[in-house]
Every structure is written in C-alpha cells, then in structure tokens.
Amino acid sequence: MDYININKKLWNEKTDIHYKSDFYDVEAFIKGKDSLNPIELELLGNIEGKKILHLQCHFGQDTISLARHGAMATGVDFSEKAIEKARQLNEQVGTNAQFIQSDVYKLPEVLDEKFDIVYTSYGVIGWLPDMKK
C-alpha cells in the first residue's frame, strides 16, 4: 500500500483548512502567540542557541515558536503544501527557521547535519508504520 502518497494527499488538503482554522489561529500566532504548550516548554528547558530538528512539523508553527525561543530550528514535513506554508509563515513572522520537505524515513538521504535536540509532538508517530526504523 502506498501509504505515503495516500497520507500526503490528505495532509496537502488539510494544510489550507488548518491554516485558516481557529484551532491554529495563525493571526494571533503572527502577532506573537506561542504555539508551544507548558508540557513541552518545561521539558525543552532553555533552548537558546540550540540546534533543533523538528520532525513532522506540518505548516511550521511549533518550529517557528522554537526559533522565537532562540533555537536554530529546522522543520521537516512530507507535505509539499505544508512546507510551502511554513516558509511563507516564517518569512511573515521574521524568524530564521529552515524547512525541508521529506518523508522522515528518507531524511538521512537529504540532510547531513548534527542537532542538539530532535523534537516531535502530538499526532505524529501514528503516521509511521515502523518504530524501529
């Protein structure tokens, strides 16, 4: 089963709807609202100057929030549409987050860098068939 393309089609379609949703509240986000929750903020601690790889980042709000907290953040998502929106949002907000369009399993083929922290959150591993890989 071509799960990647089936799910990618879905997430490409979800991106526009999510971008305009109250749930993601992009308007408030641009004005400075932090998209990270107390749970992860406490676990992350001080990330000033840290290099963070954020996997399955959707349209990049949390990646940009990590950058706002002083991290050098790189977001990865398999949806072309999501990455396009993420780059747009990054520019609008004026942060210097980087974004890469890739299936996380294929990331070693397109990214050769070391990071201090690898981060992923909320509704991500269910899209991956193999935890061992």
Add this chain to the structure above:
Amino acid sequence: MFVEFHPIVWMFSYDFKRVEFDYMESDAIVEELEGTYTDNDAPIKGKSVCWNHGLSTVIDSMMKAGLTLTDFKEYNYSPYNCLENLVEVEKGKYKIKGLENKFPLVYSVKAVKS
C-alpha cells in the same frame, strides 16, 4: 524528546463510547473520514493510513536504537481540544467528558544519545 497522544486514546471509537481499535501493534488502520481535527465539518474527505503503537514498542525501539531514557511522563489531559467530547477543565487542559481522570491522554519521553 517528544510529546504524543497516549496509545490508550487511539483504542477508542471517536466518541469514546467503546473500545474499537487495538492497543498493540496491528495492521494498518485505513479510514475514509470527513472533516479534520480543527473542524469536524470542514469540506474535506480523504483516505488515511495509520498505525497504533503501544508504549513498549516506542520505548523499546528507542532503547534498542542506543538512546538512554531520562524522562518519561503521562498526563491526564490534552493541551488541545482536538478529540471528540473534550471539556476544558482548566485553561489549556482538556479531558474526556465522563472519563475525566480514567487514563492518560498524553505522554512525553526525553532520551539522550551517548
């Protein structure tokens, strides 16, 4: 590090009325659903392919990959109102109506590579 919805959450039917899915690793869950978590009535209908992963699968995979776990927590709330039948018990903390403190909704793991 990561924060994720608890595998117990994904055992339930979307209305949390009955246990429908497997906790343990199983075949792919293929669905054709309408709407999305930001808006149940959104004009979107699409096929999705997902998998449930129990906690031992996740934790064991990290250990076998050479990571050392330094922090592991479970939370009896979700910071997001993205599931059905959730009530906000305090600002930014959502619980399932009628099942408020019965099981965790979220867990977090911190691990280091030595």
